Amino acid sequence: MKNLFRPRLKQDQQNLTLSLDKNNIPEHVAIIMDGNGRWANRRGMPRIVGHQNGMKAVKRTTIAADELGIKYLTMYAFSTENWKRPKDEVDFLMKLPQEFLALEMDELVEKNVQVKMMGHTDALPKYTIAAMEEAVKRTENNTGLVLNFALNYGSRREITESLRTAVQEIASGTLQLEDLNEDWISSRLLTKGIPDPDLLIRTGGEIRLSNFMLWQLAYSEFWFTDVYWPEFSKEHLIAAVAEFQRRTRRYGGLT
Ligand code: FPP
Numbered sequence: 001m002k003n004l005f006r007p008r009l010k011q012d013q014q015n016l017t018l019s020l021d022k023n024n025i026p027e028h029v030a031i032i033m034d035g036n037g038r039w040a041n042r043r044g045m046p047r048i049v050g051h052q053n054g055m056k057a058v059k060r061t062t063i064a065a066d067e068l069g070i071k072y073l074t075m076y077a078f079s080t081e082n083w084k085r086p087k088d089e090v091d092f093l094m095k096l097p098q099e100f101l102a103l104e105m106d107e108l109v110e111k112n113v114q115v116k117m118m119g120h121t122d123a124l125p126k127y128t129i130a131a132m133e134e135a136v137k138r139t140e141n142n143t144g145l146v147l148n149f150a151l152n153y154g155s156r157r158e159i160t161e162s163l164r165t166a167v168q169e170i171a172s173g174t175l176q177l178e179d180l181n182e183d184w185i186s187s188r189l190l191t192k193g194i195p196d197p198d199l200l201i202r203t204g205g206e207i208r209l210s211n212f213m214l215w216q217l218a219y220s221e222f223w224f225t226d227v228y229w230p231e232f233s234k235e236h237l238i239a240a241v242a243e244f245q246r247r248t249r250r251y252g253g254l255t
Contacts, residue, residue: 016238017068024245026198028072029065029237030220032212033057035204035228042228048092053230055096059104064234066111066145068241072194073147076212080120080154094124097131097151105135112144118190119151148194155214162188191216199244201237203229221247 033054040050058075065073078093085093108115115135132151162185169175175184186192196216202208205226209217223240225232248255 013234013238016235016242020068020238020241021245022069025069026221026241026244027070028074028195028197029070029199029201029240030074030076030197030213030217031061032076032200032202032210033204033229033232034202034206036230038204039228039230047089050228050230051089051093051096052099055100055104057230057232058100059108060234061232061237062108062113062145062147063111064237066113067234068237070241071145072197073145074118074150074191074194074197074213075147076150076153076210078119078151078153079211080152080157081211083123094128097128097135097149101131101135105138108147109139109142112142113139114142114144114146115139116146116148116194117151118148119153120157121152124152146194148191150212153190153212155209155211158190159185159215185215189215196220199223199240201225201240203227203232203236219249219251221249 036050036054037047038050039053040047043049058077061075062073077096082093083090105115115132115138117132117136121129128151132149165188166175166180166184170177170180191213196218197213197220200209200213200217200220200222202222202224203226205224207224221244223243225236225240227236
């Protein structure tokens, strides 16, 4: 696995964009942003420098996705398992939304981007939630690309909680067993109102899902690259979309 393709000229970028089929752009792209730490280590820098540069890649990719006509971009920023990391690193990651708001938001607001957040807010520090809520509020009337941050997100917990709600509602009589179906479950997940991803991208060379959107990715196309997240560029996004367009989606049926 490589996918390290990296043309350098602006002209190359334009030609690549033009080579895409405008009528087959994935509506929702979800990204597992991996490789921040290794990117920094390779440069002899602390891991947090990787996260800092990862934040810049978030803005760059959001703008690129918007330019390509993608409507929803979900970014895995912090998983329910990431608490196992050293406290310093967790603290740094928890402060990133504030920094993002201060440094990167203006351009996204200008681009009509709408920020959303999905995750289990109970364990997050107040200042992290406040920064995310401010970003959400500042952009709530925007009508462009939806930038959905998965923050303290865990798919198994998300599904477990929807099952708990179902059991409670059935016990109290507000839900009939025969009405408990896939649509009901989808409507109780943290992605409520957002279509399932068409394309999943994971950077950093690992080929796994790491508890990310297990329900929602049932029929998504996957694209993996060795590129570390801080180096992810518009060219990589175009390469992923181009590969998506070469796939035939059958949803279990026949073409
Ligand atoms: C995985 O790389 C990355 C993360 C756990 C954090 C990702 C967060 C960002 C890119 C910034 C998000 C921005 C906002 C505004 C919330 P890793 O640290 O596991 O890398 P490694 O596998 O090389 O160690």
